[in-house]
Amino acid sequence: MIDVFQSLARRGLFLLDPEAAHGLSIKGLKTGLVPACAAPADPRLAQTVAGLTFANPLGLAAGYDKNAEVPEALLRLGFGFTEIGTVTPKPQAGNDKPRIFRLVEDEAVINRLGFNNEGHQAALTRLRACDRKAMIGVNIGANKDSIDRVADYVTGIRTFYGVARYFTANISSPNTPGLRDLQARESLSALLLAVLAARDDEAAKAGVRVPVFLKIAPDLTEEGMDDIAAVALAHQLDGLIVSNTTLSREGLKDQRQAKESGGLSGKPLFEKSTVVLAKMRRRIGPDLPIFGVGGVSSAETAAEKIRAGANLVQLYSCMVYEGPSLPGRIVRGLSQLCDREKLGSISDIRGSRTSYWADKNV
Numbered sequence: 001m002i003d004v005f006q007s008l009a010r011r012g013l014f015l016l017d018p019e020a021a022h023g024l025s026i027k028g029l030k031t032g033l034v035p036a037c038a039a040p041a042d043p044r045l046a047q048t049v050a051g052l053t054f055a056n057p058l059g060l061a062a063g064y065d066k067n068a069e070v071p072e073a074l075l076r077l078g079f080g081f082t083e084i085g086t087v088t089p090k091p092q093a094g095n096d097k098p099r100i101f102r103l104v105e106d107e108a109v110i111n112r113l114g115f116n117n118e119g120h121q122a123a124l125t126r127l128r129a130c131d132r133k134a135m136i137g138v139n140i141g142a143n144k145d146s147i148d149r150v151a152d153y154v155t156g157i158r159t160f161y162g163v164a165r166y167f168t169a170n171i172s173s174p175n176t177p178g179l180r181d182l183q184a185r186e187s188l189s190a191l192l193l194a195v196l197a198a199r200d201d202e203a204a205k206a207g208v209r210v211p212v213f214l215k216i217a218p219d220l221t222e223e224g225m226d227d228i229a230a231v232a233l234a235h236q237l238d239g240l241i242v243s244n245t246t247l248s249r250e251g252l253k254d255q256r257q258a259k260e261s262g263g264l265s266g267k268p269l270f271e272k273s274t275v276v277l278a279k280m281r282r283r284i285g286p287d288l289p290i291f292g293v294g295g296v297s298s299a300e301t302a303a304e305k306i307r308a309g310a311n312l313v314q315l316y317s318c319m320v321y322e323g324p325s326l327p328g329r330i331v332r333g334l335s336q337l338c339d340r341e342k343l344g345s346i347s348d349i350r351g352s353r354t355s356y357w358a359d360k361n362v
Contacts, residue, residue, distance in 0.1 A: 036076035039331035050211035056080035062139035078328035085139030091119035112262030172244035211238035218243035229283035239289030270295025278357030281309030299333020
């Protein structure tokens with residue numbers, strides 16, 4: 001019955017502009033119209049990463065709940081964690097509309113939103129009303145017109161320190177001019193030095209150390225990956241999130257929409273993002289956590305991210321096509337995989353196919 005409801009809801013939403021449909025889905029979660037559909041708890045899926053215990057390894061990536069409007073409702077869909085943002089210090093409108101495009105044949109999305117959000121204070125007020133035990137991460141970014149982007153990230157750490165279970169420094173969106181330049185070795189080193197110093201200062205005051213992860217792009221050269229790995233290890237970063245959207249349009253069926261500028265996400269991103277994930281795992285070794293993101297649409301694709309080397313997995317765009325029951329289905333599917341393969345923990349498969357993926361070309 002839920003599948004029938006979702007099919008009808010999808011048809012209705014797809015008649016709307018994508019951004020209008022997104023807003024309507026947020027309202028549905030706020031009002032309870034979208035029902036909770038979490039899978040039963042399974043201790044084999046629980047993961048401890050950077051000192052945090054996640055009920056299961058599946059999370060919602062940043063970009064959906066930009067303003068922290070519905071994080072707890074999203075957790076009730078079955079996610080083990082959710083990530084709000086990207087939030088910037090000052091509110092900003094983002095790029096001109098239209099700025100989201102569905103590529104239905106490809107089950108993909110192109111967006112050029114440009115960090116549209118209501119700013120730190122609006123998100124902070126909402127997060128303060130949430131259960132502090134809820135596994136909610138905060139994805140921080142810089143304003144488009146900022147004269148000191150590093151300072152914007154530091155402000156994000158200090159503003160949300162009391163409410164974030166973890167932070168993600170997003171330097172990989174293609175929709176803020178120059179932002180990806182922060183992935184270069186010297187720029188990244190300066191950013192992490194400032195951000196982690198701010199985290200350590202806040203940790204000393206609060207008595208709680210909140211992990212900081214770095215979200216990187218899939219459009220990296222081998223040399224670029226070398227630089228990021230070296231800097232991440234040198235600065236004792238808590239982990240990487242691999243990856244954001246891609247500028248590539250390779251292999252798309254919808255060539256008309258493919259001409260739109262912006263970042264591509266959804267099923268076509270799976271292979272590219274998984275290759276970069278495995279290549280980064282090979283570079284950083286087995287211990288530093290990685291979140292695998294990009295094209296996750298099923299329990300099998302989630303499991304393949306883990307086989308490639310991920311500790312945790314995130315999705316977003318594929319839920320546009322699969323509906324709000326997707327996280328519950330994936331979590332149940334991971335439990336079934338544990339049954340079939342007689343696993344004591346889903347982490348038992350981690351890294352079993354790192355070499356397979358890392359040996360592929362980017």
